[in-house]
Amino acid sequence: MISADVSRAEGFTPPGPGDFDLQPLFGGTYAFAKPGLQLILAAVLVLGFFVVTSRRAAMVPGKAQFAGEQAYGFVRNSIARDIIGSKDFMRFVPYLVSLFFFLLLNNVFGLIPFLQFPSFAKASFAYALAALTWVLYNGVGIWKHGLLGYLKLQSIPPGVHGPILLLIVPLEFISNLLVRPVTLALRLFANMFAGHLLLVLFTLGGEYLLLEADQVLYKPVGVVALLLAIAISFLELLVQFLQAYVFTLLTAMYVQGALAEEH
Amino acid sequence: MAQHSAPLSRSADPWAAFGRLVAGVAIYGALGWVADHWLDTSFLLPVGIVLGTALGLWTTFTALRQA
Numbered sequence: 448m449i450s451a452d453v454s455r456a457e458g459f460t461p462p463g464p465g466d467f468d469l470q471p472l473f474g475g476t477y478a479f480a481k482p483g484l485q486l487i488l489a490a491v492l493v494l495g496f497f498v499v500t501s502r503r504a505a506m507v508p509g510k511a512q513f514a515g516e517q518a519y520g521f522v523r524n525s526i527a528r529d530i531i532g533s534k535d536f537m538r539f540v541p542y543l544v545s546l547f548f549f550l551l552l553n554n555v556f557g558l559i560p561f562l563q564f565p566s567f568a569k570a571s572f573a574y575a576l577a578a579l580t581w582v583l584y585n586g587v588g589i590w591k592h593g594l595l596g597y598l599k600l601q602s603i604p605p606g607v608h609g610p611i612l613l614l615i616v617p618l619e620f621i622s623n624l625l626v627r628p629v630t631l632a633l634r635l636f637a638n639m640f641a642g643h644l645l646l647v648l649f650t651l652g653g654e655y656l657l658l659e660a661d662q663v664l665y666k667p668v669g670v671v672a673l674l675l676a677i678a679i680s681f682l683e684l685l686v687q688f689l690q691a692y693v694f695t696l697l698t699a700m701y702v703q704g705a706l707a708e709e710h
Numbered sequence: 711m712a713q714h715s716a717p718l719s720r721s722a723d724p725w726a727a728f729g730r731l732v733a734g735v736a737i738y739g740a741l742g743w744v745a746d747h748w749l750d751t752s753f754l755l756p757v758g759i760v761l762g763t764a765l766g767l768w769t770t771f772t773a774l775r776q777a
Binding site: 619621626 | 723725726729730732733734736737738740756762765766769772773776
């Protein structure tokens with residue numbers, strides 16, 4: 448009896464990495480699918496939001512301008528200024544603000560009906576974004592310290608002297624120039640990927656148990672699964688915000704590290 | 711902008727500890743693996759991994775003590 452039930456439950460196809468290979472919308476060799484469209488949409492929305500809220504800037508801000516300034520001020524003050532310091536931070540504010548809201552929108556797309564896919568659940572997108580951060584902080588460091596000075600800054604940790612440097616320098620170099628961008632991309636990608644997979648599992652599983660499984664006893668379980676899917680959506684909202692925040696915060700930290708005075 | 715804020719110290723990045731551990735294990739593990747192949751032994755890979763972890767920990771501690 449139990450084995451018969453199990454075999455019936457096997458009519459359900461569990462979600463897997465295959466669910467992330469979306470049908471291309473158009474294009475052959477360079478196929479263009481929904482995540483790519485979402486990147487463009489997010490860029491347009493972020494640009495539109497800040498243009499609309501700052502176009503007619505008044506001394507006494509209206510509602511729209513207030514919202515725009517709050518959004519901008521959050522990244523400017525609590526990420527850029529607090530991390531990079533008030534001497535150098537203004538030059539990086541435009542990039543950090545764009546980065547944060549671009550990421551936030553792309554992540555939240557995971558919950559928006561009809562889009563329902565976090566763009567950065569595509570690993571290649573996350574790696575490309577981390578590459579931008581990598582180019583930024585290395586560029587800034589080389590510009591400030593010169594190539595040799597920068598390599599010295601990034602490969603000699605503070606407070607390490609003497610022959611042990613021979614062992615530490617390669618470690619610190621790999622840690623700062625290779626591990627950093629990889630973990631930056633992986634953290635974003637894995638969080639978005641896992642969150643989407645979890646949502647797909649709970650919604651598809653709940654739907655299957657409720658409507659397609661021919662066991663009456665499965666139906667309440669399906670209802671519970673669908674309720675859990677809603678709860679997980681709220682959790683995902685938090686994760687989506689946090690990942691956008693962490694990515695931007697770490698970008699600011701790396702820039703600050705590259706600008707730091709030699710010790 | 712009235713308040714002047716100094717930049718955080720370099721070691722404030724919490725992921726630096728993770729990076730150092732991973733880098734230590736990766737480099738000295740790889741060196742141990744290569745040495746194992748050259749010398750036809752099998753104990754240098756674990757030795758390298760442990761040494762890399764120790765160096766990563768030591769670097770983290772030292773850098774944080776300076777901060």
